[in-house]
Amino acid sequence: MTLRSTTPAAVRVLLAATLAVAATACTAGRNGSSGSSTSTLIVNTSFVYKTLDPGRAYEQTGYVALHAMYDSLLTFTGTDVEEPKPNLAESYTASDDAKTFTFTLRQGATFADGTPVTAEDVVFSLNRLQNLKGSSASFFSGLEATAKDARTVVITSEEPNPTVPVLMAMPASGILNRKLVTQHGATDGEDAATADKAQQYLDQAAAGSGPYVLERNTPGSEIVLKANDKYWGTKPAYSRVVIRNMDVQNQKLTMTRATDAEIALDLSGKFLDGLPETLSISQKQDTVYFAFLNTDPAVSKVSSNPKFAQAMRAAIDYPGLAALFGRGGGTARGLVAPAYPGALGEGEELKRDVEKAKRLLAEAGLNDPSVEFIYPAITYRGVDLGTVATKVQGDAAAAGIDIELTPLPLTAFLERYRGGKAPMGMTPQSLSYPRAESIVKVMSPGGVNAERMNWSKGYGAEEAGAAAKEFLAATTDAARNEAAVKWQRAMNTDSPYLLLASNSGTVVGSPAVTGAEYTPAGWTVDLAAVGVKK
Amino acid sequence: MRRPLVLIALSVLGAWLLLAVLAGVVSPYDPLAQSADTYAPPSAAHWFGTDELGRDVLSRVVHGARLSIPLALAVVVLALLLGGLLGLIAGYVGRAVDEVIMRLTDLVFAFPQIILAMAVTAAFGPSPANAVLALVIVSWPVYARVIRGAVLGIRGENYLGIARMLGVGPITVLRRDVVPNSVGPAVVLATLELGNAVLLLAGLSFLGLGPRPPAAEWGAMIALGAADISKWWVSVFPGLAILTVVLACNILGDAIRDRFDVGHR
Amino acid sequence: MSGALLEVAEVAVEYRDRGRGRVRAVDGVSLSVAPGQIVGLVGESGCGKSSLARVAAGLAAPAAGQVRFGGRPLTPLGWRRRPRAEVGLQMVFQNPYSSLNPRRTILSQLLDGVPPDLPPAGRREHALHQLERVGLPESAAGRYPGQFSGGQLQRIAIARALAANPKMIIADEPVTALDVSSQAQVVGVLSQLVRELGVGMLFISHDLALVHRLADETAVMYLGAIVESAPTRRLWREPRHPYTRALIEAIPRAEPGAGLPKVLPGEVTRPESGCRFRARCPHAFDRCAEEPPLTAGPGGRVACWLDARVPTPERKGA
């Protein structure tokens, strides 16, 4: 059922972080014990959907479907996001300076209409993505793709960029059938943002080379995929996939009774309690929740005091907060979620010390401090952010801190947050692509996000800044991961960010399915990898 | 049978008012105090169980009266004042002024209450004050129409004309002769609308457009409980609270209407 | 008519009727009332007599014509307080229950009209005196209208009008809503007032018998116009207009062997042209296709071609 805070909206919260919002429900239903064909896979999810145009989509539900319909050059398999695997590109090489990447296309890959996939299609798709200036375009800025021959694509980057292979695995860089989509108004020209008219077509048809094609798309209700007859790779186990809009509550009830092939994407937190043992549950902690404090004394005398941040950090009941998220929850460690490379390891969990908090407050001369705390009034991953905020408030109250909660509609929250005038607030964050890069960029002093807290100096800015510089200078994944750990420790020691907890994405599968695994790669679950239990 | 019903309604409402006043004393726990004992079903320690943060549902239901009842009263009183004033003007002045005010009420009526209230709270942000504001905006036309109707009803009464013929000024006539004879139905309506206001407020809160957390508000509590209907006690008890208050208000409103013999709107 | 207290001159009243444009309820009526005189205005429901009463009292503005009170034009009630001079013109309505505010005491309502130049102590006295005048005890002053019967309320309404020391009273069907027993009381009070105080009175009623009992002068209205007016005695004895005659003959008499009253055929419908009574008139003839003017003669005024004094119209080719 829809509660006060479930909101169908997909919104970007941070520079390189998505806040995917659990959506309202739609067609739901009891999973009948009879009827459905074994070759249909039902995917129950709260829709967060705007479009099925790979160049424009930026939402969870769209990504699930897009990943099944559009192959990209590389991909991640299973739950592993360390190493991009070949997909349309059978191999790639990177230059030492991490500026030039050469991809060799697979032979025999065809689009759903039988046309072979060529380098031209790749260049067209990447150019279109950049020129559409959609929400993911910026990750690709500074990259340039050229077709060396029909099977070779060279991508060059202005800056050293070890994440290019990862970007080539994102759903946004799915390769479109150039001939087909240009017939329907697509263009990769500079003016694509206004000249491209293909969205309507792409919302109702698939123009990719993936294992599935679009059968029917009823926005807000269901997206039906059917197996691509001309798929170049291994045929998927299910000939049909119905992705249908269902709120979390119904997903739980439906899964409880599910006997056919059915998976649910949004069951998390308490909703996982009491599920039958026969269901498979796959989780990855890929989201962190953090609170932020404004460092500008003009905004708040309280939040701008670094000692207050320390006191808050000591006041929070981390395991208790984590418990709110149920079995997917994790006690706070670092800003990079545990699912991603560069996350802080076990044993580095933050700890509560109420006495210390009180002492710090006394040292700072803050008696009964009171501060406003904004948060988006939504339910995210099955947990009402209001509940999380209320818990934080309760913990702070134990240390003598008065937090005044201000729930805001998402857009209003974003406006206040971005306006830099909110004294304190909270938001969840997950990554747009499985690398720490973007959050290091935006959350370090001088970054877009840090600026919202007016954080450029003091408040631990020097240490954090240095760690960030080190991170960006690294040209290999391994070096970057090491730098990310350092950066997070610095941020945990002294910064206007208060890490609250981490939480998991979850995929729950009915007893009839196998391989229903949650992936932090961006598309939640690889539909083509879901199998039939024998 | 009517009389005992009215007595019961009176005592229920009285009990709620008392609970609201004495909430701090009679509720067994701090309504905001969280505990590790989350989602505990009703027991001797927690008669109504606990919610997702381990807060005592009974204490929260009792404290909810402190919010719902005064807010509903505020809605009704403010709407009565605003609607009453406009209705009085429309009915007494008549002609173009009447036409304008009545078309305005038509317009407000054209938007279903909760949808308009939702839009208003969405526009001004969720808060108790804004919820009240939204509900006043959507409910004043009822009073305006009733008062206007009453004024029109007595505009044909000879005593108004006689007073004017005796040299009494129009404003004095309005004050002494028109107002006392036309507010009755609206006041009766207000008692009937009190229950409705409680319902609408709870509805807005249910949608997250009412008082901010962690406030113990009945509608919001039902919403929290509805997140997992297997924990029935979290939503059932606040719902019963709303039901009893609204029912008592409606029974009393009915009784008052019967007593003063004022027709339906 | 120089001594007239109230003069109604060529007054017309119109109503705006949705979908039908303007409807003329009163069509050029003139009459006057002198101090100490009771003028009766008789007509059946819908003839426009109440509309005329409201205009004559200044409660509404006429569509045409003029009302003069005490020699000066009467200003219809608007958003201003009524001028003191015009407070001398008062009205008593048909429904006594509607004439008093049920939520104010009798005294407070009596005080409404007490002249402001009286000293505060005298004001109450003055108000109570009016109660006495209409035959009610002073104790009535502290009570509320709901505690009185219709007849008593009507007398209180009269007292209320008297409190303003009126020179002229318009009584619009003042006893129609009352029981037979109260009717006589109220009529008694009214006629006594005229005699004692020398006020003028326009007495409007559908009951010709009642007007006959009370009025010095009687005007008969039919479909918005006066068809005959004359000293009451004369009018009753020898009605000149066929409608007046029909009215008188239709009154049942509580006398043994009175017989059934005479029936006036037809319905109250205004003909397209000519005499407004033409369609129902037993004497209608060619000439009635033209509307007869209300012509004054020694015995009063009448609008009928049958009456000798009404001038023969000059008709082309006739």
Add this chain to the structure above:
Amino acid sequence: MLLRSVLHRSVLHRSAVLRSALLRYVLRRLAIAAGLLLGSTLVGFALVQAVPGDPVAANLSDQALGDPAAVAAFRAKWGLDRPLPMQYLAYLGNLLQGDLGTSQQTGRPVLADLLDHVPATIELVLPAIVLSVVLGTAIGMYAALRQGRAGDQAVRVGALLGLSTPQFWLSVLALYLFFYVLGVSPNGGRLSPQFSPPPRVTGMYSLDALLAGQLDVAWDAVQHIALPVLVLSVVTTATLVRFVRSAILEVLRKDYIAAAYAKGLPARTVLLRHLLRAGLVQIITMTSLAFASMLAGTVLVESVFSWPGVGEYAYASASALDRPAILGVCLFVAAVYIVVNLAVDLLYGVADPRIRLT
């Protein structure tokens, strides 16, 4: 009044006047409805202007926000670069062409969104209103005829109870009881998962399934409809019962009912022909009011029953501050209300000869 009736009596013989009177009545109603529609666009537009938040900030990623070209493109697309009155006029212009703007949330034309959501709501509201009217009239009449007796008392208390129950709470309870505990009802939503929606004709699944001959789908759709319809009907029925009861009581006091009995008509004829006919105008009015309040009720009920209807859409738009969608919903609902009222006014003309013939 009397005067009027006297002057109008001869109308009977003038059918031309008669017809033009009816025509004038209809035209006047139409004009009022049109004025209200225009007014509601203004109110809706003004309301949406009060919605806080820069839609640009809310809808573009930070990268795009840094790009003036992208911001300008967005503003131009939504007409945000023009002054307010111009925006309103532009909105009106688009409206006349059936263009309600594009939802910022779904990225689809609001009209298309509405067309998807409206049939779902109609599928709930239509049966609920029919059920409520039938039940409300029957029970209300029953109570009026037994005024003061036990049956009447029971009905009055029951109606008060129905009026006092929060709809959203009732929905939660109903779902808990009938789905979770008893398992006799399907969960929320419009259709069980094993079924695909039938080919769209009306957009109402039960009807479309019947049209397509898919009896099992139709039956499943009906099962899904049942619980929300019942919940929606409770309040409306209670309201109608009270209205009908008092309307019938009022009619019962009329002389013409006594006259009908005095003529020796059987009680059934008096009830069904004389009593009900006289109460009809009021019942029609109440039904239209009930219809409006039911539309409002769908917001809460749909949200509990995961019903992708207009109420759900309204709520989603309001919580996302999706201006074009909020405006679209408001206008749609207002338009429905106004049209229903117009229909009711015209129905008056059919039901009441006094309106039809003067």
Add this chain to the structure above:
Amino acid sequence: MPTTPDTSPPAELLRVERLAVTLRGPRGPVPILTDVTLSASAGEIVGIAGESGSGKSMTARALLGLLPRGAEVSGTMLFQGRDLSTLDRRGRQRVRGAGIAMVFQDPTAALHPMLSIGRQLTEHMRAHLGVSRREAAKRAVELLDQVRIPNAAKVLRAYPHQFSGGQLQRIAIASALAARPRLLIADEPTTALDVTVQAGILALLESLRAEMGLGVLFVTHDLGVLAALASRTYVYYAGRIVETGPTAGLLRAPRHPYTRALLEARAEDGAVMRPIAGRPVNAAEAPPGCPFAPRCPDREDRCEKSAPVLAYDDGERDGRRGSACLVHGTGGAR
């Protein structure tokens, strides 16, 4: 012409003996009628006179079984020899309309505003007379002609609001006559009408009586109307009959002080309008003893103690003078 009994003795239609009606009030039973005895014959117009609250309308409603729920009726009401109070529902339906019909005071209220005139004229005709729709319509046209409503065929399709009060009362009378009743109860049928219109209705009733032999019970507060119409009159006060007798005699020499007071309070040329002291009471407010005693100019001490009963000149009731007055009456105290 005032009616005098025909040469052949008229068939007695109605005989009411010692009728008493009590209503259920919020504070216990409320007496409405006490000890009412009256009769009416075919071809006779009988008047019932009295002020508001005297119980004259309740007599009419009691005869038709139209009293409010909870009313208690005692005494006998014989219509054509059958006791009305023992009839079952079907029997009562048959008597209503086909035996006794009623015409109400306010014709604008007594006709259903939303049903066509035709329907209201014919619906009970078809039930009572078993005629076809076509025959009923034909008869309806005849009836309208009979009550002098022109354009009858057109009128059938019209609705009540299109007619004036006088026309409506004629239509109401036509409707009452539709099922060929023997007795017509006319409850203040002309009170709401203008005098000229009233004259027409009175003439109509008289002609119906004369032509069809209809019995009419004419209820009014205006003795003048009865003078012209009724052969016999009953005068009501406070829920009982205080005087009765042939109308002419009753008017010429009223015996009961109330009858006399009523006559004197009338505005008629020549006579002085003499007000009656006090105000009328209904049966429930009536004091013990003679109910009129507090207002009576001829009151004696005994009047306040014992209630007079209606006694007749020579013991035979119908057509005889009788009055219930201790001072001027023929009878004594109970």
